[in-house]
Amino acid sequence: MDIKLELVAVPVTDVDRAKAFYERVGFHADHDVTVSEDIRFVQLTPPGSACSIALGKGLTRMAPGSLDNMQVVVTDIEEAYEDLRGRGIEVTEIQDMPWGSFVYFSDPDGNGWAVQQTTPRTAPAEG
Template sequence: MKAIEIISIPVTNQQEAKEFYLKFGFKLIVENPFQNGSNWIQMGLPDGGTSITLVNWFPQLKPGSIAGYVIKCDDLDTTIAELTAKGITVGNADQTPWGRFATVKDPDGNAWSLHGK
């Protein structure tokens, strides 16, 4: 094994979620018809690595149920300011023994932790 390639993010409305993630800083890798009226929407951060797919076809994955995924930032305060300027709500930056973190939630409530200095 080499790496985690794709993480499924459960969403209610794929297009609304796609627009949020584009504003959040992800880029669209591919969007194609998939099954039962859904699309395969795969997105990733500009520097590559693990990507996400916005899913609505796994009944066991409930929209808003994702938490604990961490996105590394060079400068947390700058990232918070940039996202806030785009209209994205970011939680307070909390200092922990293992670094500073702030939370961002997508339209369904899936929570991402931003981590940086």
């Protein structure tokens, strides 16, 4: 039996501000539906990802900014670092660990994201 992670709710205070931020990061806005006065559903998907995030009103009881260390994976951390900086996203310097190289950023509410290259930049070249 396959179990696939499809959607993760990201708690935010201002849906429009958060949507604009994630679009600037490079996520694609798939849906933006106001269901009722109490429910708005915005779905965004990172490029190449099978899993999306959901922002909105009436979607989760988590406190805005309480999501920490959501992780996305890239093949080239230096390219990701430069791309995010070029989009005006504040990211940390690249950090090399034995299990990968990382940069970190937060959305306007403080929800934290890790961007990982699974092979550390410092790993010996194969061959």
